Amino acid sequence: MPHTPAAPFCAEVRDRALCEVLNEELVCALGCTEPISVAYAAALASKTLGAEPDRLEVGCSGNIVKNVKSVTVPNSDGMHGIEAAATLGAVGGDANSALEVLESVTPEHIARTRELLSDPAYCDVSLVEDVPNLYIKVRAHAAEHVAEVVIAEHHTNVVYRALDDTTLDGSRDQDPALMEHENNPAYEQLKIDAIIGFAESGDIDAAREVLERQISYNDTISREGLNNAWGAEVGRTLMETREHDAACRARARAAAGSDARMSGCALPVVIVCGSGNQGITACLPVMEYAEQLGVDHERLLRAVALSDLVAAHVKGYIGALSAFCGVVCAACGAGAAICWMRGGTPEQIGATIVNTLGNVGGIVCDGAKPSCAAKISAAVDAAIMGCDMAMAGRGFRAGEGLVQRTVEETIASIGYVGRVGMKPTDEEILNIMIGKTTLR
Template sequence: MAQPQAPFCTDIRDRAFCEVLNEELVCALGCTEPIAVAYAAALAARTLGTEPESLEVGCSGNIIKNVKSVTVPNSDGMQGIEAAATLGAVGGNADSALEVLETVSTADIARTRELLERPGFCTVELVEDVPNLYIKVCAHASGHTAEVVIAEHHTNVVFRALDDATLEGSREADPALMEHEANPAYDMLKIDAIIDFADSGDIEGAREVLERQLALNDAISREGLEHAWGAEVGRTLLACRENDVACRARARAAAGSDARMSGCALPVAIVCGSGNQGITACMPVMEYAEQLGVDHEKLVRALALSDLVAAHVKGYIGALSAFCGVVCAACGAGAAICWMRGGTREQIGATIVNTLGNVGGIVCDGAKPSCAAKISAAVDAAILGCDMAMAGRGFRAGEGLVQKTVEETIESMGYVGRVGMKETDVEILNIMIGKTRV
């Protein structure tokens, strides 16, 4: 008689989910879009072998949108693509990827300001008909040109060249259209499988990155609560209802965004390519774990559940869009809170459906201080969704985008974010760059 295959399949699932967590939970210093620009510029400067005499930066609309209004970390308050690219080229360490600006010096900052005063040193243009996440940097010096192209993911270098010598990728293929090779591990992400993994899966392969997420994101959240960063959304919430765990959960998440959107130099562990999403998936879970008195092992497993749900929901939308990604992370946090409260898998699924049925479709109009308020709203919706689910209440199939199952609802909302909101994204960008007058 053939032996049952369940243990083998479980082993494959556990390795795949740990692989997803290790791919998702990387460290980033500041908002990931300006950091990705700085990384591309640092890599271009290193390829050139000297400080550039000029830079040309071409970006997709979503990159321009997400860099426009945030402070570049370790820049002494500078904002914008020009500042991110120039600082990356002058003082960035390309080996550090999304922590590329961690070691910049005061001399690097002064040199960046000096170069930005030169007319035409760094030019920026919108590149159309490319992936939503697209950055091209050309660095010039002494008659030589280094070119770096990043597409689809923040550190996914699809093309690099020095003059006529191709170092990565291929000139024969259009680098603007080259896609990041999808990790097949993501295909296994389903809500039931994620819950099973949290319940009894082998998480050892991802424990280190999960523990790091707890430590880093807790630190930047505390920084946002202790000092006046951004619009101080987190501090405002905490001052109003400190004794309310739901409000504290919102405040802890918002405070981390308050700090990082305004240039705080503390690193964060990202999820779905976003520090804001990494914070949103983490801090409400930490706060409820303390309130519920769960042990550390259960907290780590709840965090794994949160991150994987976030990655699953966001996977239908894509890297950048007009759909605010913190909603996906809030779905994860709500699901994890429900799991820690002893919710059934039906109640966990209903929490996700209730969250999407409420705040699915919040628009992303760029990275900026108000992201903290959107995080607060999304986490509030997730907690409400959990409370409703635990009471046997929820939104039903046929009501708006809600479908018969949680998986179908996630897919329908993802379709709206990926396809339906494309034109919305274009119009938001046109307004932000002044092309459209309202």
């Protein structure tokens, strides 16, 4: 078969595609994205029904169950769980606001939610198997009518919506359990060399607004986490003990944002890879090092773009939700961006990513909760050490564990383990969390 030459490089095509990725990834969310997605599905079902539901049925994949179980639903006055997220979304959510669906909630909505949840039969929650890792089905009943909404693969991706027997969006014949998610073709440009080139000299104007918003919003929630007692106070603990160390401040700034949002803080964040924790992790350490290094605002924007794109590239091999802790992907991005701001070469930036994955690539996700802040701290610490090693010409070599010959091959190797190898781990974590497994 004759060799097909590679398409000629075009910076304009690269820049347009990577700005498109950033605009798709960097969206606002109020609180942890899994309970918010449940609330969004319920709000949309209630809107479709045209009335407050008399009863809700909520079916979720294991990863949704895992990530909603222990996290506080924002604007809920401290309520937890799928039942609270769904009921509050149905009663007071604004379906037009997507991942900011609960921003409109009032004290009256919270009181009504508590009243409805006093009846254990009001919201029936079930585990749905053999569906995508991110899957939510809400059936809202009122009088003789029922509205159904199904979200799959992405937190706001409505694949089916119906009222009674009338399909309004999507199709029952396209069972989400059998659907293969097709990425936006722009994601094909996600390669480390292309991302570095984009950060160096690309046209970032089409993504400038979302990058500015990410810096502003995520900085605000980080400061809230540092100034007040949220969650386990990981960020405050780090800052109080080693505030004069730049690496520790970078960890503290990221952890503090997670401290606040995992415990119900109503401030919005800008997410990446479908996760607020990852959006925070990709951003705050970069901001802290930019200040430390005296980097100007334009270079900071480009560094954050580099971080976000590396995070999306690494996470793309793993999928939306898994037993692989996603903040590791975001920490890879942060480490790469810090290396770039320090004047690292493409080889050193790649080595930073490899060093990070070779160290903390095995952190497991056991649901969204306050300890996520500690995992963020550990992942960022590994990324900074990985950067320091790379800048000194040191690193993990091919053949050592999952490390391969190139950074791209290493990302694919770790991604395969996260997506395929850790699937049984994911199932066992869920079984323990819901009490299905007896420990001895």
